Amino acid sequence: MKKYILAFxxxxxxxxxxYPYQETYYKDGGTKLYTSYLYQYIKFNTLEGxxxxxxxxxxxxxxxxxxxxxxxCKKNHPQATKVTYSNLVDKKSQDFVKNVLAKYxxxxxxxxxxxxxxxxxxxxxKNEGLVSSDFVELKNTSRDGGYPLYLEKLEQYxxxxxGTNCRISSFSLLRDLIDVKDENPVTxxxxxxxxxxxxxxxxxxxxxxxxxxxKFVAFFRGIPTPRxxxxxxxxxxxxxxxxxxxxxxxxxxxxxxxxxxxxxxLDDVLFVGHVGVLLKSDGKYLFLEKLSFDLPYQAIxxxxxxQVKDYFMKKYGDMVSExxxxxxxxxxxxxxx
Numbered sequence: 001m002k003k004y005i006l007a008f009x010x011x012x013x014x015x016x017x018x019y020p021y022q023e024t025y026y027k028d029g030g031t032k033l034y035t036s037y038l039y040q041y042i043k044f045n046t047l048e049g050x051x052x053x054x055x056x057x058x059x060x061x062x063x064x065x066x067x068x069x070x071x072x073c074k075k076n077h078p079q080a081t082k083v084t085y086s087n088l089v090d091k092k093s094q095d096f097v098k099n100v101l102a103k104y105x106x107x108x109x110x111x112x113x114x115x116x117x118x119x120x121x122x123x124x125x126k127n128e129g130l131v132s133s134d135f136v137e138l139k140n141t142s143r144d145g146g147y148p149l150y151l152e153k154l155e156q157y158x159x160x161x162x163g164t165n166c167r168i169s170s171f172s173l174l175r176d177l178i179d180v181k182d183e184n185p186v187t188x189x190x191x192x193x194x195x196x197x198x199x200x201x202x203x204x205x206x207x208x209x210x211x212x213x214x215k216f217v218a219f220f221r222g223i224p225t226p227r228x229x230x231x232x233x234x235x236x237x238x239x240x241x242x243x244x245x246x247x248x249x250x251x252x253x254x255x256x257x258x259x260x261x262x263x264x265x266l267d268d269v270l271f272v273g274h275v276g277v278l279l280k281s282d283g284k285y286l287f288l289e290k291l292s293f294d295l296p297y298q299a300i301x302x303x304x305x306x307q308v309k310d311y312f313m314k315k316y317g318d319m320v321s322e323x324x325x326x327x328x329x330x331x332x333x334x335x336x337x
Contacts, residue, residue: 024065035062042068050076083307084135085300088118089127093134097288097299100281104255106173113172113207114288117164118297120204124157125150125296135301141314144295151294161202162293167220168196169290169297170275172207174257180215181246192222192264192271195293218245222269229325234263234270235335242333249332254280256331258287258308260316263324273327274316278308287311309336 024033034041040062043053050073056063063071086093094115101111122130129148140146154163164172171178190197193216200208200216208216225237238261242248249257255278262273276289285302302308309329320326329336 031065033065033068044069044073052076083138083300083302083311085131085138085298086135087122087127087130087296088115088299089122089130090133093131093299094118097286100279100286101173103281104252104279107176110173110176113205114169116205116207117169117172121154121163121290121296124163125153128153130296135299138300141311143315145291145298147291147295149294150296154294158204161204162195162199164199164290165196165293166275166290167193167216167272168199170257170277170288171212171216171219173277173288174251175208175212175215177250178215178219178257179246179248179250180218182218182244190217190221191267192269193217193220196220199293219247220272222264222267222271225263225268225270227265227268227323229323231325231328234261234325235328235330238270238330239333247333251332258312258336259330260312260327261330262316262319262327265321265324273319274312278331 024035031042031044038057040056041054042065044050052072054068054072088094088097098111098115102108125148128150197213197217200213223237223241225234228234251257258276258278259272260274261270263270274289276287279286279288285305285308287300287302287308288297289300290297300311302311312329313327316327331337
């Protein structure tokens with residue numbers, strides 16, 4: 001018995017120097033920096049502009065994330081720039097986004113309506129935890145973005161209005177650029193929009209016409225689908241639904257609606273779990289989103305289109321059960337390329 005104990009102690013003694021006593025997470029786990037007594041190891045993801053990994057043995061002085069980013073990403077990828085974002089609090093960031101939208105000939109009323117509710121949210125939460133001006137580095141890609149809890153502030157501001165979400169905000173911008181010829185009557189699958197419809201009916205400032213409301217429901221309602229993990233089946237289901245109801249997109253080149261499609265095994269439906277508007281601008285990609293009813297608006301500047309998919313999947317890619325397909329990304333009516 002004593003022999004086994006000594007062997008165990010010896011193994012532990014050997015392993016301790018290798019065990020990372022510190023794990024620092026960046027980009028909500030997208031990049032991890034491990035530190036042990038013998039080494040440091042970091043693996044970057046594409047949101048930093050590179051995918052290099054660095055293993056440093058016997059570091060005399062432990063380096064930080066920024067040290068490694070400068071040493072590896074900046075050196076090997078001189079054009080690499082970090083992803084930045086804004087909460088559209090200040091005039092400069094708002095004017096930038098308004099000008100990009102105007103270049104794509106988004107209706108002036110739609111832009112005004114969108115920013116009315118941007119200002120509404122920011123005022124309700126008193127800009128707490130928001131980027132005060134311009135665009136800054138995006139450091140948190142968790143589902144809640146690392147923001148404070150705003151629910152109490154929002155209820156104090158207006159108890160009857162729960163706010164807007166990703167679907168409402170995106171549709172407010174692109175409602176003129178999405179055609180829906182065949183609108184179904186209310187169905188069981190519309191339960192996924194219960195809170196959306198409640199918010200629309202309680203707008204402090206109504207922005208949707210009756211036609212808009214019907215189009216909104218027809219576009220975002222749950223779509224019945226087989227219970228299978230085969231994504232190809234679900235993509236076909238989406239496309240067949242859009243074809244049957246004559247849903248089409250009229251967005252100009254460089255502008256699109258990007259949707260994360262989730263598979264719900266409770267009702268066996270597909271639904272748009274998250275959505276935002278993507279616009280190409282000066283070699284970058286501007287993504288506009290509202291994180292959720294009780295979370296802020298974000299305008300994100302990506303350097304490459306592939307980073308958009310990376311962002312979605314890091315944030316929502318784990319929303320899957322044993323019987324459902326993994327979420328997939330659509331850009332308008334095609335799989336995100």
